[in-house]
Amino acid sequence: MTPVRWRWFVVLGAAVLLVALPAAVQHRPGGGPPTRPTADVLARIQASADVGWSGRAQSTGTLQLPSSDSFATLGTLLGEQVELRAWWRGEDSWRVDRVRSTGETDTFRDGRGQVRWVFESERATYSPVSTIRLPDAVDVLPPSLGRDLFQGAQVDEVAFLQGRRIAGVDAVGFVLRPSDPASTVGRVEAWFEPTTWLPLRVDLYGRGGTTPVLSTTLTELDLRPPAVSAVRFDPPASVALAYEESTDVAAAANGLELADLPSSVAGLPTRDGRDPGAVGVYGRGPTTMIVFPLRGSVARPLREQLERNAGTTQTSAGTLAPVGPISVLLTRLPGRGGGFLLAGTVTPETLTAAAAQLQERA
């Protein structure tokens, strides 16, 4: 071998080794054993909310929701790639950081209150927790989203899926195909930690979709419960803690009690089985619809945004905009331009039927 060649072989060898080694480690075969979904397993998935853990997650959404100040966070969560860091002690005690290269937005949940910290604006805001609110960063964590989508799942809707190695865990996979005709979700693929049944990765597909409209996966996982200090926010002395009555427009609407919604709409009962106030969350698992009243000042700009979307149509019920598997309908109430906002992973026909029922009731 000439001196020229052996040196280049050294270069080639080093390059191949440095590229192949991490790739081999990342893609090494893995995955939990084939497991039959049973009612007990589905119950344990829901019970995994009590499992303490910490780690990192990455969520990628492809849904282009109408831009609106009131729903800005939602648009980011469902339409962009989001890096998350989380410490979870239980449903009432956790911390979720939305990490950016310019800073981070952190939410600290402590019992019945939560603090939101935004680094770039140096703003810390305390607000009471509302049972009714819009989806937030915590809801796209794989454990939260997995539990939400498998809530109310029937055993015959769930099938075994090939296991995968996720966040260093040989995970067990299930696919959920909702049987509700009202659902716009085609299937949910999810992988779970096999001892705690903590969801580690969730891929959500629309009907007939080949790529997930929302995919969220844990990239690192530590199954030791974090310390209390990890989820507690101590405001810096230079920052005054602000107070807000509600976390978002849905929580605000619920608090104001502008309307009294029925216990079921379009054949869908409330998700928690309770009688709703001004805001109702209906359906189960992947067939979910939220209904709440909007004041004219919020409804008008949102209606204008919806009207700019290509797929938007005006129906007798209101302004209807399908965004992937999410359907959005904004009705018009007599008066100053307010209306009911109905949105969820249900068909436009379901929303229209629900709107008609609400108009009749109004």
Next chain:
Amino acid sequence: MIGVELVKLVLRPRTWVVLGMLVALPTLVAVLLAVTDVAPGPGEGPPFLSAVLTDGTLFPLAALGVVLPLFLPIAVAVLGGDAVAGEVQSGTLRYLLVRPVGRLRLLVAKLVTVVVFVVLAVLVVAAVAAVEGRLLLGTAPATGTVSLSGSTLTPQQLAWRTALALAYMVVCMLGVAAVALFLSTLTSSSVGAALGTVGLLIASTVLLGLDAASALHPYLPTRYWLAFVDLFRDPILWDDVVRGLLVQLGYLVVFGLAAWANFSTSDVDG
């Protein structure tokens, strides 16, 4: 050999012109922020820039965040690209190698010189920005600097995290230096080698914005450059910092070896 190259680096007016240009942009940014009092919103602009109006002690990091994505790598590409090709162009390489100097030693000396320049550039930008931050922008709260996660950093914590961030930025430029040095051994044109290096960095940035190239992202040289921000979270997020170090070391090894393989056996015309 290294001493000779370092003396050449210090005596060249070009070195000081490049350093001046690196300092000019953050200075302009500091003046504009001080005059207008308008900072970027959440998720916008370079790291830390939104916070410097209330805490000028963070301006060295913001200034480095301004120059890191483009200006600093271009400077490194120009110096690295000139390392061997410049000697060929000026006809001095033949005389350099006539002396009892091994080609590997010459390459190492050139690489060390570029790294010393990077250290110098990072320190100069940070020092000037520290003065500008103190004079033009907000003073740090008496209780300490606020971390990205809302906790309070003592001056000591801020100092050692800043030192780590500066060291990380130097390491981030190692890969650029190695690529430029390799291209410098391939061509007799300094400009060509520098442009080739900048082209690779632009390609890396473009691919980072492309979801279809996600499998390549962990290997791209610019992927983890801004991970120094993670040193100011609480607790520190080490993962991307460590990955960034490994990626840069990988580029250093592969392109350093390639430079050695090519330069050891190539004909010397200059």
